[in-house]
Amino acid sequence: MFNRIETLRMASALTAHAENRQKLIAQNVANADTPGYRSRDLAGFADTYRSTPSTDLRTTRPGHVSGSGWGGSNRAVDSGGELAPNGNSVSVEDEMIRIAQAKKEFDLSVAITRASLSLIRTSLGRGM
Template identity: 70%
Template sequence: MFDRIETLRMASSMTAHATERQKLIAQNVANADTPGFRARDLARFSETYRSGVAVEMRATRPSHVTGVSWGGAGRPKDLASEPAPNGNTVSLEDEMIRIAQAKREFDLSLAVTRSSLSMIRTSLGRRA
């Protein structure tokens, strides 16, 4: 039932994106000393979510917009950074910044989910 509510679907996709990004960051940090390892990251959520599947909306007039492009997950990409002498491109400082961004994205997705569920409870006549 809740999968048909676009806001909850978007929040779920944002949670999945933040989770995948945290996994990639953890792999980068774990391989910080591995010779030849190339750091990877996901594209921003806004870039990946709006590319892919088109969702058709109902329109009551021909001038209404009927389709918005929303989509699925992105693919990991190599980060272009200066390699160390051993060929490793992981920068722990950059990874710390990325993990803070991923945490902020995850927290935002949880806030959107809580707010949406609170509005649903209110519309059903229950107090949050």
């Protein structure tokens, strides 16, 4: 039922984007001293949300693949940055900024979900 509400679908996609971005940031920090490692990041959520192709597959049996999670929002791109003498492009300071941005995305998705669910409860006459 809730997957038909575009606001909740968008909030769920934003949560997944923040999660995947946080994973990449953790990999970047873990490889901060690895020679030749290139820092990676995800494209912005606004750039990827509408550009992902619709891959909703019809599932008629429990064993079928639904196709959720496919699309361009999970593609890592080189985040650039200045190369160290060993070829590494990870800057811990830049990664700290990206962590704060990913947390902000996640907090926004939670706030949107809460507000949407509160609106649904109110419309059903079960206000908070």
